[in-house]
Amino acid sequence: MQVLVSKENRQIKMARKLQEKKHRDQKGLFLIEGQRAVQELFIRPDLIETLFVSDNLMEVYEGDVQRLHIKQAYQVKADLMKYLCATETPQGIAAIARKPVWSPDKLLQPDSTVFFLDRIADPGNLGTIIRTAWALGIGVLLLSSNSTDPFSPKAVRASMGGIVKIPVYQAVSTSMIRELKEKGYQVLAADSKGNKLLYDINFNSGKSLIIFGSEAHGMSGDYSYMVDAWVKIPLQQEADSLNIAVAHGIFSSEIRRQRLYG
Amino acid sequence: MQVLVSKENRQIKMARKLQEKKHRDQKGLFLIEGQRAVQELFIRPDLIETLFVSDNLMEVYEGDVQRLHIKQAYQVKADLMKYLCATETPQGIAAIARKPVWSPDKLLQPDSTVFFLDRIADPGNLGTIIRTAWALGIGVLLLSSNSTDPFSPKAVRASMGGIVKIPVYQAVSTSMIRELKEKGYQVLAADSKGNKLLYDINFNSGKSLIIFGSEAHGMSGDYSYMVDAWVKIPLQQEADSLNIAVAHGIFSSEIRRQRLYG
Numbered sequence: 021m022q023v024l025v026s027k028e029n030r031q032i033k034m035a036r037k038l039q040e041k042k043h044r045d046q047k048g049l050f051l052i053e054g055q056r057a058v059q060e061l062f063i064r065p066d067l068i069e070t071l072f073v074s075d076n077l078m079e080v081y082e083g084d085v086q087r088l089h090i091k092q093a094y095q096v097k098a099d100l101m102k103y104l105c106a107t108e109t110p111q112g113i114a115a116i117a118r119k120p121v122w123s124p125d126k127l128l129q130p131d132s133t134v135f136f137l138d139r140i141a142d143p144g145n146l147g148t149i150i151r152t153a154w155a156l157g158i159g160v161l162l163l164s165s166n167s168t169d170p171f172s173p174k175a176v177r178a179s180m181g182g183i184v185k186i187p188v189y190q191a192v193s194t195s196m197i198r199e200l201k202e203k204g205y206q207v208l209a210a211d212s213k214g215n216k217l218l219y220d221i222n223f224n225s226g227k228s229l230i231i232f233g234s235e236a237h238g239m240s241g242d243y244s245y246m247v248d249a250w251v252k253i254p255l256q257q258e259a260d261s262l263n264i265a266v267a268h269g270i271f272s273s274e275i276r277r278q279r280l281y282g
Numbered sequence: 283m284q285v286l287v288s289k290e291n292r293q294i295k296m297a298r299k300l301q302e303k304k305h306r307d308q309k310g311l312f313l314i315e316g317q318r319a320v321q322e323l324f325i326r327p328d329l330i331e332t333l334f335v336s337d338n339l340m341e342v343y344e345g346d347v348q349r350l351h352i353k354q355a356y357q358v359k360a361d362l363m364k365y366l367c368a369t370e371t372p373q374g375i376a377a378i379a380r381k382p383v384w385s386p387d388k389l390l391q392p393d394s395t396v397f398f399l400d401r402i403a404d405p406g407n408l409g410t411i412i413r414t415a416w417a418l419g420i421g422v423l424l425l426s427s428n429s430t431d432p433f434s435p436k437a438v439r440a441s442m443g444g445i446v447k448i449p450v451y452q453a454v455s456t457s458m459i460r461e462l463k464e465k466g467y468q469v470l471a472a473d474s475k476g477n478k479l480l481y482d483i484n485f486n487s488g489k490s491l492i493i494f495g496s497e498a499h500g501m502s503g504d505y506s507y508m509v510d511a512w513v514k515i516p517l518q519q520e521a522d523s524l525n526i527a528v529a530h531g532i533f534s535s536e537i538r539r540q541r542l543y544g
Contacts, residue, residue, distance in 0.1 A: 148525045155521035219539045259417035263410045266531035273532040276516060277481045
C-alpha cells in the first residue's frame, strides 16, 4: 500500500474538503470514519473511492483491501489521519465514498413504510434515525429541503454505517408527499398533542407515510391538510415531547411489533 | 434585580466552576441552562440557588422571580451569560440549582420499573434517557459507578429539565442490584443477541429491573449471573445494535403499551 505523508496530497485534501457540504454536493462524495462504519462500507465496495488506513491497522485491513480490489488504498500516519478526519479521536480508518443512489421504486412497494422528516436540524439525531431505520429494517427516509445533510461527518458517524444501507431521499417536495398520498399511503403526523394513540394505529393494513416535524419548530403547515391522523405516544401530562430520534425509534418498534404479531 | 457585570463576581465564578464534575460533587450544585429547562426548574423552586437572566429576557422572567421568591436573581449582559454557560449559544437564562435528593422508597413500590445503566459513557445519551423516562413516566434510573455524570451541562441539556423531575441514583453497586432481585424484581438484560423478544415479556406481572450495558463495552460480567432473561428488540440480521437512548425508549414504550392495554 502506498504511504501518504503530506497534507498537500490530492487525496488528503479531498478528504478534508468533504467536511464541507458544498464539496460533498459538488463531487457526490462523502467521508466515512471509524472501523465499524467502514466495515459496513465493505459490503458495498462499489461505493469506495479511496481508503485511508493508519499504520497500526495495516495488518488488520490488508486482506480486505486485496479481497475487495480497492485500488486507491493508502497508509497514513496517525497525525495525518487526525488531520483528514472530522472526529477528534479517529479510529485509524477512513474512506472517501460515493453517495449511494437509490431508485424511487422503493417507495412503490406494497405495505411499505416511509418516514418524512420535515427540516430535521441535528445531525446526531438524523444519523441515529438512519441507524434505527436500518437496524429495524423499517422504512425509507425522506428529508425535506432545509434538513441537515445526512452525509455530514456527524450524521454519518451516528448512522454507524447505516447511511450506505438504506435509502435516504433528500430535498423531497410537498408535491412528492401529495403524490404518495394519491398512491394510497395513509399520511400520519407524529404529534405529542395528537388525538390517536400510536398503539391504536393499524400499520398492517397498507402503506404509511409518517411525518416528523423539526425539533424546534414542529411540522410545517404545508403538510397539515394532507394528514389522515395525528398520532401521539402517550406522555405524562406535564411533559411535552421526546427526542425526535427516540420518538422515531418508538414508532418503528411499534410497526415491527405489529408486523410480527399481525 | 441586581445587575452583574464582572467575571470576577462570586456567583459568576461559581457557575463557571460547575462545568467541572469536581465542583459539582463538592458543592452538590449544578448548572441548568436554557428557557425550557429552567421552566421545569420553576416547578421545583426549592432547588433554585441562583438565577441569571440576560437583559433581553428581563421582562419575561421578572414575574416568575417575584412569584417564586427567588432571592438570588441577577441580570447579566449577553457576553457574561455566554461566559458562564457551557453552551455556545446560550438562550438567555441559566440557574445554579441544588441536586435533587430522592428517597430510596421509590424503589420499593409494587410494579415499579427500574432501569440500571452500566457505565453509560455519552452525556447526550444519558440526558436523552432521562428525558424519555420523565416524559413516559416510566422508571427510576440507576447508574453504576464509572457512568457519565447526569449533572454535566450536556446531560442536563439533553434531559430538557427532566433531571429535576425523576429519581436518578448514582454509583449503584452490585450488591444493590442483588438486593432488588431478592426483593422480587425480575432482572432483564437488554441484549441484541438475547433469546427473548421484548414484545413477549410480561411487564404487568411485577417489578422489573432492566440492565443496559455501556455503548462500547456492553454489560459487565458482574451482573450476568443475576439475569432472569436476555431480551432483544428484533433487528435485521446484519445489523448489530441500536443507539442506547433509542433502545431505552423502545423498552419504555413497550412497558407503557402493556400498562395501557393490560
